[in-house]
Amino acid sequence: MKWPVVPLGEIVDFYSGGTPSKANSDYWSGSVPWFSAKDMKRDVLVDSADHIADDVFTSTSIKRLPRGTVAMVVRGMILAHTIPISILDAECAINQDLKALIPRRDVVPAFLAAMLRAQHGEILSQVSTAAHGTRKLDSRVLENLKVPLPPLSEQRRIASILDHADALRAKRRQAIVYLDELSKSIFHHMFSMFEWQTRLDSIIAAGPTNGLYRPASDYGAGVPILRIDGFGSGAVLSDSYQWKRLRANEGEIEQYALAPGDLVVNRVNALSHLGKSALISDISEPSVYESNMMRIRIDTNRANGDFVLAWLQTRRAKQQILRKAKKAINQASINQADVKSLVLPLPPLELQCRFAERVEAVRVERAASERFSASADDLFYSLQSRAFRGEL
Incomplete structure (x- = not known):
């Protein structure tokens, strides 16, 4: 099914962030999440490393953002290789290295974020270098970016499918983490008393x-x-x-x-x-x-x-x-x-070799988990691409 394709600037409101004065300690004594590039490590964020007070929104130009805002890193050296994109699942604020995209009524945040990630390569190719050497993503690039806009019900369906596929990816990645910890646990159990x-x-x-x-x-x-x-x-x-x-x-x-x-x-x-x-x-x-x-x-x-x-x-x-x-x-x-x-x-060589046998068994299991994880990634990216083309 072919859907309307519209400029991003027609379906979201853009807002830039800022940093409250560090000289005013009262600004930094609150509980409102204040997101910066260092927080942008997950697809959905509910809290940040730093927090600000409610007074910031009445005393400065910094805007309180609604839950469901989509945030992108638009300045920093990380843009040399990736464009972090996250949904902010809390009322919050952002710093000046991020751009807030507030979806309008006919846009589902999870669908919007997925469509932006589907164009990651295209967006990354538009990153430029500022005079002082850091990387930046111009607002005009985002405003003119073309995105498909299916009906709300279809957006929700696609977002749900991609969410389930992404959850599978997360489970596969977590299995690898567990296996890495298992090897450490085996070592500790066998040799901590020596x-x-x-x-x-x-x-x-x-x-x-x-x-x-x-x-x-x-x-x-x-x-x-x-x-x-x-x-x-x-x-x-x-x-x-x-x-x-x-x-x-x-x-x-x-x-x-x-x-x-x-x-x-x-x-x-x-x-x-x-x-x-x-x-x-x-x-x-x-x-x-x-x-x-x-x-x-x-x-x-x-x-x-x-x-x-x-x-x-x-x-x-x-x-x-x-x-x-x-x-x-x-x-x-x-x-x-x-x-x-x-x-x-x-410890005795025989015990060391017994440890090596156990670790090798974990290694074989880890290799299988990596293959499963790669397959889950391939499935997710395929679904994401098909969704962007209106084929899902």
Whole structure:
């Protein structure tokens, strides 16, 4: 069914936000949600990190927004890659980095938000750069954006279908979170009582060895190279991860080769990410690693790689790393001696291997959950696209 297509400016009222004076503490002593870009992390928001008083609406030009307002981030560096869109499910206010879209009587907020998300790529392409370098989305772009406008009953039907599909996505994502927590719980249950301490260098067969540095011009083709932005801490890496490629000679490939069972530990990063680590699993071609991480080969007669990787994610391990860190402006570092001197509990190898078997079972289940999650995402985006075209 083909529906009327109208400019967004004809079906919503636009309002810009603002920030009450920080010098007036009374403005910040209330309970009214005051949303900013840092809050825009969910499709529906009911509360914010910051709150303001009712007096703000009578003493300043800041407007109280009704429940059901659709908000978009229209200024900030996040617009370099995404346009956060949320429904504000409470009477509230917004700051100047957001734009409020108040639907008129013939528009359902959930339908409007879905139609905006369906045009995410188109909207993102209209983002410009302000004189001081930040990104911005001009109001005229939004006012002229074309959106379909079916009857109210159809809007509600479509919004309900998309809401159910999105709920399925959320359940799939939550299942992955539960499985990640399960691995941590297994480690804690099996090893929290072990008190004896061992230096990490006593279970290292080779390394730590810093990785390969090459200029950006050498990237793009060649052998796979593991970069620090290619994994999250605690990951087990295989061919399925997003490896970059680098031109390297045979000597470099041999010197900086990664092998199954190797651990990599980040040595230079922001303090919050310092020590990020991963375990190399199955890789089908010679691969290397970059200079801001170290490679460690574990003595498999004394320790299991899965056990050591899990220990590196614990609070005690991270506390040791932070104590040893050399801090500089915007980053921190650890060296090979720091890593070798880390102290960990070392239970019997048989128990470590039993832990590895359990974690592998969780890993298999997690991979299945990721596939289910990807399928749920595909279904949602397909439904969203069909709804925008009037085919749902």
